[in-house]
Amino acid sequence: MVHKTAARTLTFSIQDYVKSIYDLTAAGKPATTTAIARRLNVSPASVTGMLQKLASAKPPLVSYKKRQGARLTESGERAALEVIRHHRLLETWLVHTLGYSWDDVHGEAERLEHALSEELEARISRALGNPARDPHGEPIPTSELVMPRDESVPLSALRAGQEAIVRRVQPHATGALPRLMSMGIQIGSRVKVIGISSYDRLTTLRVQSKRRNVTLGPALTGQVYVETIDSKIKGTRARE
Amino acid sequence: MVHKTAARTLTFSIQDYVKSIYDLTAAGKPATTTAIARRLNVSPASVTGMLQKLASAKPPLVSYKKRQGARLTESGERAALEVIRHHRLLETWLVHTLGYSWDDVHGEAERLEHALSEELEARISRALGNPARDPHGEPIPTSELVMPRDESVPLSALRAGQEAIVRRVQPHATGALPRLMSMGIQIGSRVKVIGISSYDRLTTLRVQSKRRNVTLGPALTGQVYVETIDSKIKGTRARE
């Protein structure tokens, strides 16, 4: 059925697309058809169709040239940030007021995000004290749709011996969150890189609070973002 | 776009239909095509189509014979109660935790009700202490999908001189809620019927707490349900 709600007149599907494209272009490169398809569990052919549609919408939401992937336009990015704000506020809300655990709210928020009015968004945000991060440590866009800066780097960028604090975890990789929980790693956990096997890129970490060592594969170290201890000590140093 | 969530595999649209039919058949008579159409803001032709579909679904959700209106089957009623439970829990939730006013939550809940998982439903219910009524005084079906009995009668059924307590207000009639608010009537308000003009069916009430008289037309007195004081005094007398 067709549903247009919340984020003005955008269908649920379109909201999902712009959100995915936002994430996929975070690294600077355009989002490829297949990457979007994988993310949305949809065939590549469907993605092509949708991209063509989004690119030729009244205010185009993506810029897109055949076989070159897609990027969000100004409007597209606004739309994406709106959805992301909804999603992350909802996650925070569910954790804070209903006792959900951080590794359990993603799917729930995914469903609710499209049904949130501006009014409700504002009330939730206010009730939570206008939080800047969600339970996974991901920054929440402001009500003016500005995404807060985030200085953290992926765990995979650290070298042996470095210490860091876990700042955020991308909740997409299914299973990543429970995995981390079971190893005693959460947002705020302090970890030290014991070693990285150059052969298979396995990273061994010490989780300080647990006095315990754990080993993570590249699938996880790419999803976990940390702030290294030195950059923290030097304060605002890394500002740009 | 097509969305199937929450209440198992029923589309949003179907959920809306069964909910409407539930309400419309409350009086015992089948729900007519046009009544459903009005309620859902849809053309009568579309309703016919949907009723045919619902009647021939795998487990039929409605029983329906050409030109005779529709009733819910067992499964249809379960589906409706599920949606209604979602809706009323959400209303209660929004009022209790986000400071919404009772005349402002209906639309919000209408959008969210379809996106509620069983899990979230249960958590909300628990957090609220498994409430039996929503902010409009409407009974909330239990988690086993039993609709609590409700002994209240429409204000329009009272005679002059009778006193009663306002128990629930049907939130559908747009504008009814703000109207009542402005007259100082809420759930729990004690009122006394001063008189009913036999000519145009206008009811004049005294709102005890406000020491104030107000006059309501039949559009309102049919939506406001009350418990008369005597039935209250005699306790469980009116049990069937």
Next chain:
DNA sequence: AATATTATTTAGGCTTACCTAAATCGGTAG
């Protein structure tokens, strides 16, 4: 009973968002 009104259904279409199968493009390996 005949006509008018209203309610309902049928018929034919549209849009959104999917899908599969069959081209086609572009880059890499020989």
Next chain:
DNA sequence: CTACCGATTTAGGTAAGCCTAAATAATATT
């Protein structure tokens, strides 16, 4: 430079849900 492979696009369908216009049935009016 050419063949191949994976990524992408085109073509042709499907399913939901809605709509309008026209036909038909039920009810009301005279």
